[in-house]
Structure formats: C-alpha cells, structure tokens
Amino acid sequence: GENVEQHPSTLSVQEGDSAVIKCTYSDSASNYFPWYKQELGKGPQLIIDIRSNVGEKKDQRIAVTLNKTAKHFSLHITETQPEDSAVYFCAASTGGYQKVTFGIGTKLQVIP
Amino acid sequence: ETGVTQTPRHLVMGMTNKKSLKCEQHLGHNAMYWYKQSAKKPLELMFVYNFKEQTENNSVPSRFSPECPNSSHLFLHLHTLQPEDSALYLCASSQDLRLGGKNQPQHFGDGTRLSIL
Numbered sequence: 001g002e003n004v005e006q007h008p009s010t011l012s013v014q015e016g017d018s019a020v021i022k023c024t025y026s027d028s029a030s031n032y033f034p035w036y037k038q039e040l041g042k043g044p045q046l047i048i049d050i051r052s053n054v055g056e057k058k059d060q061r062i063a064v065t066l067n068k069t070a071k072h073f074s075l076h077i078t079e080t081q082p083e084d085s086a087v088y089f090c091a092a093s094t095g096g097y098q099k100v101t102f103g104i105g106t107k108l109q110v111i112p
Numbered sequence: 113e114t115g116v117t118q119t120p121r122h123l124v125m126g127m128t129n130k131k132s133l134k135c136e137q138h139l140g141h142n143a144m145y146w147y148k149q150s151a152k153k154p155l156e157l158m159f160v161y162n163f164k165e166q167t168e169n170n171s172v173p174s175r176f177s178p179e180c181p182n183s184s185h186l187f188l189h190l191h192t193l194q195p196e197d198s199a200l201y202l203c204a205s206s207q208d209l210r211l212g213g214k215n216q217p218q219h220f221g222d223g224t225r226l227s228i229l
Contacts (some may be wrong), residue, residue: 043220101156
C-alpha cells in the first residue's frame, strides 16, 4: 500500500518568514495530494490540493509543488502569521478514490 | 447547523464501560468515515460507509462496533476498551467514494477526545 513520509515533524519560524513542509510518497499511481491544517481542538481542514497533471498550485500565501518523477510534494507558506500556527498534514490518494494515506504531521509554530 | 458534528467532544471511560460516539453530517453526503488520531502517528482509517453500507474495515478490533442507520448519522460503539485506545476519534464525510470532478475531499468533524482509565 501507499506510504507517505513527512518532515520536519516540528518547525518554528519567525513571523513574516516562509515555511516549507516536504512529503514523499511510495505509490507511483497516486494522483491526488491534499494538504490539511489542524488547529488545536479542531478537526483537519483542507487548505490546498494538487493533482498529478500539474506541477504547482498557488492560493494566496500558500503554494504546493509536485515532482512526480521524484515522488515528492511540498507545501510552501509565505509571509507567515501567528494564525498559521497549527499541525499540517500531507496526504496521497490513488485512482480517484476517497481513501487517502496521511503523513505524520508537522507542527508549525510562528513566533510573533 | 452545517458541516460535520461530533458528540461528545470529550469522553472519559473505564475499561469495562460501554459508550457510543456520535457523528452527524449536514452536507448531504453519502459516505462517512471513522479515523483514529494518536500522537506521533498518521491518521488511521478505521471504517468506511457508503450509502449506509460498510465498505471497509481496516482490521479494527471488535471492541469497536460501527453503526450507520442512515447517510447522515454514524456511530461508534465502544466496549471493553484498552488504555491504548485513548486517542482523538475523527469522523469525516464525502459526497461518495469517488474523488475528482465535483467530488470534494473528505470534510472532517472536530473529533471526540477519548480517554480510557
């Protein structure tokens, strides 16, 4: 089955700096890669996703890149703000099916 | 009320107790999911229901018993749990089991924090 590895497990950045979280996947058939943000006491919320037919997607301060050859994808957050502090999960899905495999999560702390 | 609602938010129970977790979605979805979230581990998919029928059981111990009476409600009945079952239990829903086109990824509830004494 699919295996998703995520790093770093924790990340501290100064407010205004950029943050990058990286993930790798094992199943070359995976074709959909969502990213979730989980705030304290809340469930995971989808913040951005990318499909295998594109290499990059951007939504305001958040961008995701995908390298199918190397089987890795990354989340980039620019101009970080304290409200970006949360746990971020990457995930991968295969074959147009809702079953997704999650990474272990990255706890991001933005220091004011 | 919109989205996915889970009750209770917190539950403390002894190993011999019987309790149930409830999930209700107001999104008109047909698929519902139970996940277990433990510290320093990826989310673990436990059960999947589609149109009230169970389509997946990821080798979950029988002390966890799911029930899906209709597409809007999902229960997780708990009996004789172990300390290692302490975790955050998340419910999610999606339009159906397909992903793509107009079918958006799963929408999660805020979870039930379960502590086993």
